[in-house]
Amino acid sequence: MLTTLKNAFKVKEIKNRILFTLMILVVVRLGAQLPIPGVSRDVFAAWFEAQTGGAFNFFDQMTGGAFTQMSVFALNITPYITSSIIMQLMTIAIPKLEEMQKDGEDGRKKIREYTRYVTIALAVIEGLAMGIGLYRGGNLMHNNVLDIIMVTAALVAGASLVMWLGEQITEKGIGNGISIILLINIISTIPSDFKLLYDKFLSGKNIVKAGIAGIIILAIILFIVVFVVYLQDGERRIPVQYSKKVVGRKMVGGSTSSIPLKVNTAGVIPIIFASSIMSLPGIILGFIGKTPGGIPGHILAALSSSNWCKPSQPIYSIGLLIYILLVVFFAYFYTSITFNPMEIANNMKKQGGFIPGIRPGKPTVEYLTSILNYVIFIGAIGLCIIAVIPIFFNGYFGANVSFGGTSLIIIAGVVLETIKQIESQMLVRHYTGFLSD
Template identity: 35%
Template sequence: MASRADNIASNLSLANFSKATELKNRIWFTIGALVVFRFLSFVPLPGVNPLILESLYDQTKGGILDLFNTFSGGSLQRMSLIALGVMPYITASIVIQLAASLHPSLMALKKEGEAGRKKLNQYTRYGTVFLCAIQGWFLASGLESYGASSGLQAVVNPGYLFRVTAVINLIGGSMFLLWLGEQITSRGIGNGVSLIIMAGIVSRFPTFAANLFEGGRTGSVSPFTIVAVIGMIVVLILFICFMERAQRRLLIQYPKRASAHGMMNADRSHLPLKLNTANVIPPIFASSLLLLPLTISQFAGNSVTTGSAFYSVVQTLNTLLQRGHPLYLGLYSAGIIFFTFFYTAVVFNPEETAENLKKNGGFIPGIRPGKNTATYLDYVLTRITVVGAIYLTLVCVVPEYMVAQTGIQLFLGGTSLLIVVNVTVDTISQIQSHLLAHQYGDLIKKAKLKGRLR
């Protein structure tokens, strides 16, 4: 049986792909949905002057707006209908997930299976609408005063009518993206929301590549720097692929049971503990919290009188928290390490896992079931989380240091690189699963046909 499965897996070639009609339809549907997403990113928000907005946006680079703009594929910079992207949904999902691990009623709802999952998903959507309304209102209010010190006005007709219209359009844009992501998940190749985020990030690659090679042609960027940047990106991608698949497999043994032939067999399985249990959540949280003061100080600096004491404080804060500065890199690293341990502790409960193993009769060889198993799981998880935190810190800090040293704005930061690689690996796994299912389907049809002929 094992050799037959290996042969089937090895036969997943382009020939099999050409016969998988359903898979091709799913891929074409996914591509079409992503094209719609890219078209929407160029539809401007009513009442906003895009030319003035572009000149004003260049004055506030380096803040949290850059992070959100990367995830939305430049939609925030152009202030399109989908300027908020799916980030409100991601934030609401993280909040609901944390609450489901800490709040007793939500924790009980999480254990109800499919019905509980649908209820939590409904709460997540309500939270998405709420966050979109708040963020949209503040975004519209900020646009009205955006560039006032420069004598520029990004909004054509400021007022409450513009704010309400902007909030309604931004909520509709984000909820449409959420619906589009669900359609990709059900009718496409899966991971709808993740694919939308990845498409927004990758869409900036042509501009980055053109600027990089144009700099090499004009002499502003040395050939050695170009080779170093490309080499760093390739090495980081390989490193991320290796570390994301790394896991500690704990042997789980079950009591001996009588088989059909009267022999006593002991079932064995493994409990996989990922090296990076927290995934991309720590870099997102750390960068958001760290860049938030910088963004506020940048906006405040436009309305503060030059030469005042508060103005000097704002300028000092802007200098110390610039991307690539030693203080910024130190705080960024500390934030990633903290949130890695915090989020891992939230999503994985050693006591609950040990209790489930005890109920099913499973145990770790050499460890007594119950409290001792929970203590051992916590010990192992803490050790591998240390390695995971170091790995996330290196992946996120190295690109920031590279940008500070070379002055080249990478379109892929550490967080973006993690998202792109993880989503790509998951998408390839989904395609391979569909191909494998198609291969098994053909074998079953052939077996039925032979049975009828006999």
């Protein structure tokens, strides 16, 4: 990876793209420090600390701490991510959007335009909900309707600007802009998490205990990172043979190819969906300002990841089982709407391709479905392992850090994809230079 970056800086065009990306990221981090007028950060920080654990932690991590800072970038790229997921699902459900998706670059541009509109709509809804929540809690300067409008406008403007900055990175920088911004947001929270680990397990301990604790922490982190990279790169290749055919006077075809099925087909989407569903009741009740008691209160506590795996409250770990089931369900659900075995089989048949030992048509569809189900299950189990390990240590040992399996999957996925894009651009540049000579 370091060799790739070193070589990339030798190519002027790629170097300029990397520097442009870094400049945009500096703007994003500066925006995360700009306070919204009329909102007391200290009061909001105290309110945030009073909330029940993990409901807002996941949201704050995705914004790089901008949420707890209550900055103009408090919503950050979360409306855009939600909008992209909604549009991706709608593309499968609505035939017109599906046709638009297949209609080349023009169709994709139209879908991106719709995604922006949905992003703004979501930002307005979320910003208004936050403004009303702050109003109900008495956290606004004058605590009137104008303050609510001001907060909403600032949050919508911030979300819109972050979306635009992400698109500028995609167009003029390196990698997918939104993914890069999400990556830098997550990385920005890691130093404070390591400080928490140091204060909890190393500070004040004798050198032997501190050394053992440090080695265990590093070993766990290293294991998760290696496992994430292995899961992200893992794939099952299905061989495809293309029969020979006569075109004019030439015999063409007869080549061998393969269909790559990624082990983690759905990426981090299942964890994001599951985390969002589990934290949604807590977020809504937090802004409304209600803390239910009795059975509803226990249910809410079970849905919060901060209460899982605690020896003193084992009953709340039922929520972890629900979380795992949701991750597995969304892994199957998301893959089923993005990978169509019947469409793959039909395309293979039209091009004269077949899987060795499998007859074309329905047998191929059944074979692809069975392999896909197996691969999805392995990927879902891998996702659950990555997600549960940090949750276990947070609950059992009190290591209250914000980064977990979701963060590491995002970091590994974005870094690997960006490095591949840099390598591909360097390769294209090399061939262009070779041809021009």
